[in-house]
Amino acid sequence: MGDINSPDIDILESEEININSYRSLVVANLSTGIDDWTSAITKAIADANPGDTLVLPNSRQYGTSSSIVVNKAINITGGGVIVSHHDGIALLFKPTLSSFGNGSGIVGADRNRLDVDISVVKKTKDWNDNSVGIQIVNSYYGVFNFPKILDFTTGLILTAEKVLTNTEGSAYNTFNIGTMKNHRYGILLRSRIGVGWVTENSFYGGSLGNGYQVPADNYQVFLDGDSTGWNNNNKFYNFSFEGFYTNCIKGTCAYHNYFYTCRYEMPNMVNLVDWDITSQANGLHDGLILDQSLTKIKDNGRYNRITSVGYSTGYVEYFDREFFSFIPRESEIKPIKGSKVTPVGNKAQKILNVSDGIVTLDLSVATDFYIVVFSDITSITFINQPTNFRGMECMLHFSQNSASGFTISGFPSNVKFGTKSTPPTKRAWGVDIYSLKNYTSPNLTFAVLSQYSS
Structure with a gap:
């Protein structure tokens, strides 16, 4: 300068x-x-x-x-x-x-x-x-x-x-x-x-x-x-x-x-x-x-x-236009009313203790359910189906805490069992695990991909 x-x-x-x-x-x-x-x-x-x-x-x-x-x-x-x-x-x-x-x-x-x-x-x-x-x-x-x-x-x-x-x-x-x-x-x-x-x-x-x-x-x-x-x-x-x-x-x-x-x-x-x-x-x-x-x-x-x-x-x-939740292992997804929430990382798990025979599975809270059975199950219902649910997987664990076991029925018609899958029956101190996958949209239809029974 x-x-x-x-x-x-x-x-x-x-x-x-x-x-x-x-x-x-x-x-x-x-x-x-x-x-x-x-x-x-x-x-x-x-x-x-x-x-x-x-x-x-x-x-x-x-x-x-x-x-x-x-x-x-x-x-x-x-x-x-x-x-x-x-x-x-x-x-x-x-x-x-x-x-x-x-x-x-x-x-x-x-x-x-x-x-x-x-x-x-x-x-x-x-x-x-x-x-x-x-x-x-x-x-x-x-x-x-x-x-x-x-x-x-x-x-x-x-x-x-x-x-x-x-x-x-x-x-x-x-x-x-x-x-x-x-x-x-x-x-x-x-x-x-x-x-x-x-x-x-x-x-x-x-x-x-x-x-x-x-x-x-x-x-x-x-x-x-x-x-x-x-x-x-x-x-x-x-x-x-x-x-x-x-x-x-x-x-x-x-x-x-x-x-x-x-x-x-x-x-x-x-x-x-x-x-x-x-x-x-x-x-x-x-x-x-x-x-x-x-x-x-x-x-x-x-x-x-x-x-x-x-x-x-x-x-x-x-x-x-989509929600994602980062959650600890075995915790629940907190629902956001009217919107799908996709878990990132470990999937949320919901534990249900059922003594009245009625199982209500809230899909806005979890897609992995551990169901402790204390009576015969007569009704299984899915609620709060998220939008864009095609391809989503869901796990159902039934634990029958009884010496004689309980009858589990009441699966909704939109859960489709294959020729080699059967609804769980009385299993003394038994466990039945089902892997489900939805294959339709916008309606919910689960196919049973796999079944494990002990």
Whole structure:
């Protein structure tokens, strides 16, 4: 690099601008009772150069009557709270040309990215006014700290727009979100083919919650794309999704987006995820209370995955509309209502002690049954047949703990014995083991593959 003092290299000194210097522009007695700082903040932004720092001390709230637009890469610090008294966007980050943070490799490039610490609050909550807390357009490598985003129709929008004829994007940004509350729509990542992409952003939470009496059309996070590869590899860490919302995460054309160690505590939940047919390879991993929501998956895409450990289910992997359970030897599969659970590793075994002659074999719990017989068996029934059961094998062990033995009958008609297989009869202290295999779908029909009797 040449002499830093060379006139060919222009490095500006960053300045700190305190909003209190613009106090004379504050309009007193806003109709809602809070002073209007809109003109003061707008003038301070206009006076700032890229890389300068605008300080909004957190000693007061800053009422606004129209959108605050940040069109250049300045830092905003101080932890101030903007109180929006209007509809529309409270705080908009949108560069005049090109993108924030696109100066990688250029002397002074840090001056061209955003570094922001601020909160926004809507004065009066209205879920139908199309208000937005914060919208960010065309940002790279930004660092955003939002302690509070409260009471907007949509909390946060990250998107990209074409500049002249050039496609742009929002990528590699880092977000720290404290509390986002009483929104109708939480975090929206919106990309459009030929316009702009939203990729490789990291979000750290933070609580997204409450929403008492929120309209049914709601969500916490929406990955909204319209083409492959334009909305991908965004990551969410440690969020608490809670409150009265019915829809947690949804995606259209969402690829390889991930949620790690989040908490899912939404008692009115209808959809844990809602992936459309074009969404692929997204994942939710190791979330608290996630197991209680596994029956609320709406997945029309492919290769989407969920990993969960819970008291009610044990360790479960969801992949491509099927559940897999990793279980210890001779333990039971924990059923997930309405869905097939395939054991991985040792098959689950269920032990039944039967004294009333009625044997009920729950296929959502196990496919290996050890039946201790204390009376004549008169009825054998299979229940909770999983979907896609073709080819599944099942083992039946009858142990007759009696000196004279018991009669075992009542096999259902869909268990087909071959010419050399016979239903077990009285066997003093005997054991009969049957290996069954289903060979039809969607109806259940077992063929007896082998029989062992002692």
